[in-house]
Amino acid sequence: MAGVTxxxxxxxxxxxxxxxxxxxxxxxxxxVGYMLGWTVEAELSxxxxxxxxxxxxxxxxxxxxxVCWSGVSLAFGDSMVLAMxxxxxxxxADAPQLYNVVEEMAIAAGVPMPRIMVVEVDxxxxxxxxxxxxxxxxxxxxxxxxxxxxxxxxxxxxxxxAHLANLDxxxxxxxxxxxxxxxxxxxxILRGRSWSSSSSSSKGxxxxxxxxxxxxxxxxIVLVLxxxxxxxxxxxxxRQREYLADATSVQFTRxxxxxxxxxxxxxxxxAPFPGVSRATQHLFIVNPVQTFTKKSSALMATHPDIEDRIxxxxxxxx
Amino acid sequence: MSFWIVIAILAVVAFWAIAVYNGxxxxxxxxxxxxxxxxxxxxxxxxxxxxxxxxxxxxxxYEQETLTKVVQARNAAVAxxxxxxxxxxxxxxxxxxxxxxxxxxxxxxxxxxxxNVKQLQEELTTTENKIAFARQFYNDSVNxxxxxxxxxxAVLAAASLGFGPIDLFNMPETxxxxxxxxxx
Numbered sequence: 239m240a241g242v243t244x245x246x247x248x249x250x251x252x253x254x255x256x257x258x259x260x261x262x263x264x265x266x267x268x269x270v271g272y273m274l275g276w277t278v279e280a281e282l283s284x285x286x287x288x289x290x291x292x293x294x295x296x297x298x299x300x301x302x303x304x305v306c307w308s309g310v311s312l313a314f315g316d317s318m319v320l321a322m323x324x325x326x327x328x329x330x331a332d333a334p335q336l337y338n339v340v341e342e343m344a345i346a347a348g349v350p351m352p353r354i355m356v357v358e359v360d361x362x363x364x365x366x367x368x369x370x371x372x373x374x375x376x377x378x379x380x381x382x383x384x385x386x387x388x389x390x391x392x393x394x395x396x397x398x399x400a401h402l403a404n405l406d407x408x409x410x411x412x413x414x415x416x417x418x419x420x421x422x423x424x425x426x427i428l429r430g431r432s433w434s435s436s437s438s439s440s441k442g443x444x445x446x447x448x449x450x451x452x453x454x455x456x457x458x459i460v461l462v463l464x465x466x467x468x469x470x471x472x473x474x475x476x477r478q479r480e481y482l483a484d485a486t487s488v489q490f491t492r493x494x495x496x497x498x499x500x501x502x503x504x505x506x507x508x509a510p511f512p513g514v515s516r517a518t519q520h521l522f523i524v525n526p527v528q529t530f531t532k533k534s535s536a537l538m539a540t541h542p543d544i545e546d547r548i549x550x551x552x553x554x555x556x
Numbered sequence: 557m558s559f560w561i562v563i564a565i566l567a568v569v570a571f572w573a574i575a576v577y578n579g580x581x582x583x584x585x586x587x588x589x590x591x592x593x594x595x596x597x598x599x600x601x602x603x604x605x606x607x608x609x610x611x612x613x614x615x616x617x618y619e620q621e622t623l624t625k626v627v628q629a630r631n632a633a634v635a636x637x638x639x640x641x642x643x644x645x646x647x648x649x650x651x652x653x654x655x656x657x658x659x660x661x662x663x664x665x666x667x668x669x670x671x672n673v674k675q676l677q678e679e680l681t682t683t684e685n686k687i688a689f690a691r692q693f694y695n696d697s698v699n700x701x702x703x704x705x706x707x708x709x710a711v712l713a714a715a716s717l718g719f720g721p722i723d724l725f726n727m728p729e730t731x732x733x734x735x736x737x738x739x740x
Binding site: 334335338339341342343345346347348388392490492 | 681
């Protein structure tokens with residue numbers, strides 16, 4: 239049994255990365271807050287203290303906001319995602335085969351039975367969400383349910399079950415929401431600053447004003463770079479997780495062909511569907527927003543190229 | 557000074573021992589939970605098979621060798637249940653017999669079209685899969701636990717604390733392969 243995934247290790251790694259990323263993101267938010275306060279104080283008074291009181295207050299506010307936001311996203315993130323995708327919970331009688339397949343994969347992964355939801359669209363896709371293995375949800379589209387054979391469905395559900403068992407879903411929810419917040423705040427400040435700096439530049443060329451302008455430029459640089467940096471980290475981590483989930487799915491099913499032919503069908507019938515935005519795209523088994531142009535913007539993609547994934551699965555099977 | 561060093565070393569050793577002990581307990585519990593999952597699915601298969609046998613018998617109107625084989629294998633498996641070492645071969649034989657039964661159903665179009673049979677087939681297929689997956693998970697858990705209790709430092713105290721070895725659940729013939737009885 240080569241290449242057995244150690245869930246405990248994968249979960250530990252995910253916890254560590256979640257904490258690291260939250261610390262980093264909170265750090266970015268705090269830095270943005272301090273820079274903003276510092277710049278404002280420099281503009282209002284002539285002297286520019288290194289230890290800006292405005293800055294400390296705003297930094298504190300941003301830190302508290304980002305911690306609260308993480309808590310909120312942990313508590314409500316998955317229900318928000320499910321509501322946005324218009325997913326509807328089903329019982330065994332509604333789709334016995336899907337129910338059975340999910341039950342099989344839950345047993346293979348050794349996790350509690352997740353809730354099962356169906357999204358009534360023709361696009362072929364599936365996603366998992368949940369902030370712990372005990373309250374997970376797996377959702378598939380109607381199109382997927384109607385198109386895939388039992389073995390293919392098993393491969394896809396195995397992939398989603400791997401995300402749940404590895405705690406990828408919790409990570410994804412928090413990261414998606416927090417990265418979104420940083421982008422939002424930076425964007426709002428940038429818009430606000432461009433307006434206020436033009437009005438304050440008429441104040442004259444005092445010494446404080448010059449330093450304030452310099453600080454303002456620095457602030458703009460931070461504001462532009464922060465969301466980008468956060469995004470890059472999110473994407474790189476997301477792609478690794480897709481490969482891991484593919485491998486884990488095969489470890490569950492012992493049947494790489496099922497997932498391979500499912501991925502082929504998914505790639506051939508990729509179609510966007512309503513309720514999916516860039517904020518939630520990284521949760522899906524194949525990217526629901528973009529079409530699959532080869533290696534297009536590989537650096538920013540949430541999902542690896544499907545041919546790449548299939549090639550790696552082939553290697554597992556051999 | 558040296559007193560405190562001794563205290564510190566003792567504390568570290570105590571924490572280490574607690575962690576090792578808790579690891580063993582968690583491993584043993586996981587193996588037991590995994591076994592009960594297998595047990596549930598095996599019982600479910602034992603319950604499902606008579607239903608399918610009955611439906612097939614009703615539809616064909618006469619006894620078939622395949623049917624008697626399945627019934628015998630099932631009874632042997634029921635008798636052996638509860639003990640991983642004995643249940644393995646019996647359940648493997650039952651898996652073979654069940655495949656024969658599902659193959660028989662395949663070759664009778666009027667049986668295949670029967671909704672009742674279709675449903676029983678899906679249930680039997682998923683139960684076969686669940687047995688395979690539960691066994692996979694059980695054996696992985698048992699391997700992890702056995703490795704833990706045989707490695708240093710647990711090996712020094714595991715046996716005297718009541719952490720005995722746990723048997724793997726082997727089903728010869730179906731080893732490494734998920735039974736494929738799915739209908740298309």
